[in-house]
Amino acid sequence: MTTPPIRPERLVFRRLLWLALLPMGYVVFMGAVNMIVFTAVRPAAIGDNLLMWFVHNPMWVCFTIGVLLTTFFLKRYVMQGVTRRQFLTAATAVAVVAAVGTLLVVAVALALYSPMLRPEELSLLVSPMGETASLDAVTGSLIAANALLGYVAALFVGALMGAGFYRFGVWRGLLVLPVALLPLLVAELSLWNPIPDEAGSLQLLDVGALAFGYGLPLSAATLLLAWAVNYLLTRDIPIRL
């Protein structure tokens, strides 16, 4: 009796899909913990905490998943006859699902939290530097775009760093770091970073103009660059025994 195989890309995608649940699970878990802490002690900087826990911290979960893709999972599939290209296609799809899924979970979490926050806490959530801002559609979509790009960047950067270290070893692998970290830096800095104004105090960039001007395309371009470098590194990567 033989079993007909399914397309390798689909097979790898299905088998790796659980990885996409990790950052979402993290948000749900931290949301629950935060809810308990919030209702119990109501810390002053809850808005800032929420932003860190919900929007930024899942990036590190995404980053870890990215590292694991090449260093742990690639060998397993190539050993079973899956081509590196097929694996990359599936892994990219998993990364996109992870990023979009996490964003949706974060959005739901923030929506649940927002009514519980006082106006000043809400403004902290929107503007970490304490600027008065409201969560209107534009600001919300910019936060979402930032978070999405951040998650995708973390996944791609992790994958690229994993591929670099796997392929070149520890020391030569370090040479990949500047290219690898670029998308993450751009995603962070171009859309989110506070800069000093004329009076010397910190304020948020005009994120609307920046995001739709060059921040978003720049971030997207560096993401594509990271993906392309990862593809070039992985397409003929020797599998270590």
Add this chain to the structure above:
Amino acid sequence: MSPGIEVHNLHLRYGKTTALRDLTFSLSGGKICGLLGRNGSGKTSLLSVLASLRPAPGGSVTIGGEAPFENPRVMPRVCFIPAAGKGASDSADSTRVRTALDLAAATRPRWDRDYAQHLLERFGLPLDKRLSSLSLGMRSALNVTIGLAARAPVTLFDESYLGMDAHARYAFYEELLDDYMATPRTIILSTHLIEEIGSLLEEVVIIDRGRLVLHEDAETLRSQGAVCTGPAEAVDDFTAGMTVLGEQRLGQTKATTVYGPLDDRERERAHAAGLELGPVALQDLFVHLTKELEGSR
């Protein structure tokens, strides 16, 4: 039909170390071929290239007429089973036996689930155990289970018996032969246990320091020497001037292994002297052939 394998001027380096040097040979396919060589001779490197685990930077390799590397038509049809701990059953892998088998079943077009079940029972492999908790021998048993049940047209076993006890190894050889007879395919066995698998081999490739030493039919290779047994004095007389690979003595009886073909006249002379001529062990030939090169190392 089992695909043939063509290796042409294959060259592979790891930094300053040359693993394979202009290796050229071809296997017609549908046979069990022994890949023999000393430690560091390049056996695993060669198998890694055949299995597309690494590209062939110099020279070319084709399987069934197609380059295998990143070829979605060829890669699922080539199954590489490395020594335990290196492949499907990594010692650091926390997945379960069932999951490893499921992956192989999903990726191998000719996977035989019933046969896999039979092998699991024969090797006593527990489905729910994690790979990391299996002994080396059990991990090897899982690897060969995957290699056999995959029924890949090209199956490469690279010292897959590591850690398996004698019972398990002989079970593996028995299953390998039975399954090969039932579903012929191209099988390459890389091994140091030449005595154990010698009788399975139809073709032999010997490499040393990345170079091809010999590629022969096993029968032809065995006829390259003989074991001459009889009274010690008569054996010594007969083998005088021949290349002696080894000697064993029990009382007045002596068995001497000689290298080099014996013609009809010599065989008649041996018979007349009351000597028995038997086939030479593959391992003795291997040791001799690779020892010859040792001086040039």
